[in-house]
Amino acid sequence: xxxDESQKPFTELFEQYKGRTYDFALRMLGDPQAAxxxxxxxxxxxxxxxxxxxxxxxxxxxxxxxxxxxxxxRIRNRSKxxxxxxxxxxxxxxxTAADPRQRALRRALLSLDSPYRETIVLKAYQGFTYxxxxxxxxxxxxxxRSLLYKARSMLRDRLESx
Amino acid sequence: xxxxxxxxxxxxxxxxxxENRELAALEAHLKQCETCTAFSRQLDQLHALVVxxxxxxxxxxxxxxxxxxTYCRPGRWRRLVSGHYRIPRPVAWAVAVALLxxxxxxxxSPNVFDQTGPAEGGPVMTTPAVQRIVLTESDVVxxxxxxxxxxxx
Numbered sequence: 001x002x003x004d005e006s007q008k009p010f011t012e013l014f015e016q017y018k019g020r021t022y023d024f025a026l027r028m029l030g031d032p033q034a035a036x037x038x039x040x041x042x043x044x045x046x047x048x049x050x051x052x053x054x055x056x057x058x059x060x061x062x063x064x065x066x067x068x069x070x071x072x073x074r075i076r077n078r079s080k081x082x083x084x085x086x087x088x089x090x091x092x093x094x095x096t097a098a099d100p101r102q103r104a105l106r107r108a109l110l111s112l113d114s115p116y117r118e119t120i121v122l123k124a125y126q127g128f129t130y131x132x133x134x135x136x137x138x139x140x141x142x143x144x145r146s147l148l149y150k151a152r153s154m155l156r157d158r159l160e161s162x
Numbered sequence: 163x164x165x166x167x168x169x170x171x172x173x174x175x176x177x178x179x180x181e182n183r184e185l186a187a188l189e190a191h192l193k194q195c196e197t198c199t200a201f202s203r204q205l206d207q208l209h210a211l212v213v214x215x216x217x218x219x220x221x222x223x224x225x226x227x228x229x230x231x232t233y234c235r236p237g238r239w240r241r242l243v244s245g246h247y248r249i250p251r252p253v254a255w256a257v258a259v260a261l262l263x264x265x266x267x268x269x270x271s272p273n274v275f276d277q278t279g280p281a282e283g284g285p286v287m288t289t290p291a292v293q294r295i296v297l298t299e300s301d302v303v304x305x306x307x308x309x310x311x312x313x314x315x
Contacts, residue, residue, distance in 0.1 A: 010232055018228075022220035036224045040231075047232045105211055123177060124212040130179045149173035156208050 005059040010047050013059055018043070020060075020126060021067050027121045028071040030110045038070040064126075064136050068118060075114050108158035116151035123148055163187065165198055172202045176209050 005013070021042055025035035045066055049056055056062045109117055122128045122136065130141045137144065171188045174180045180188070192199050 011229075014228065014232075018220045018225065019217060022224070023217040026218050032221070036221065039220060040224060040228055043228050044231060101211060102215055105215065120212075124209070125215070125217065130177070145174050145179065146170060148177070149170040152173050152176075152205055152208060153169070156204055159208070 005057070008059075010050055013046065014043055017060060017063055021063055024064065024121055024126055025067055025071055027106075027109065027125055028068070028114070028118060029074060030106070034074055038067055038074065041070055042067045058135075061132060061135055064122070064128075068136060071118075072114060104159060104162045105155075108155055108162065111158055112151060112154055115147060116154055119144065119147045120151050120155060163191075165195060168192075168195070168198050169201050172198065172205055176205060 018039070022035055022039040025038040025042075026032060029035050029038065042063055046056075046059070046063060109120060112120070118137065119133065122133050123130075128136065130144045133139075133144045134141050139147070168188055168191045171180055171184050175185065175188065192202060
């Protein structure tokens, strides 16, 4: 019988996914405050869904779809929130501790267009499979494979030009 | 297959998302193509750099805000039953069913408060039709009094 993970207590799901959801939003947006807002919004939506007894199924994928959409909305409306140039100057505790190579990597990642950035973040940082990424991003597995190749090539080029 | 397609396989190999026949073809190609071999080495270095990066935990103040917003909402009693506060749903259902059974039992047994029968020396109901009537305490007292008085006369 298929198990519905959304039947788990909210506190348990929150503990399980809070770190990954926030880290995803932070790498997508590069702004701790915006990442906090996105993570908070995503978990409050999960809570509301549970309250209304809506079936979710795979909570991890559901959360990342919600967080990704929230991030894309923010990226689209970025000019209303913050200058793109100022993003890399907004440090977090982890970011300030990073070595120069990591800072360069973060800058290069943020310079990628969001379709490439999100594939790198979902695969390399969050460890999703191609199949899971296809579900989250609404694409086919071959498309994910191709996107990742292009994203890595671009990331390598940006790092070399640093 | 051209070099561009082989490089896509190099990327897929990093993720372990490559089929055996593709892997065999890629390894054969890498033995004879220096450009793709260099690309493979660069992607390995990039992957190592990415893997080194530590995830950033959610700040405590954000955790507290989310917990506060999900704990203090109206409708806490619903969450109590639906398991958000760690009361198992089966236990909640068992309690609800037990209460329902008690209520049904009370409705179907009208003399549930009158199971001890008449007190010693009290009035005895002899007619079956009368025995089905539910008497209040004041009725019993009045009947007893009337009977006693008539016996005295």
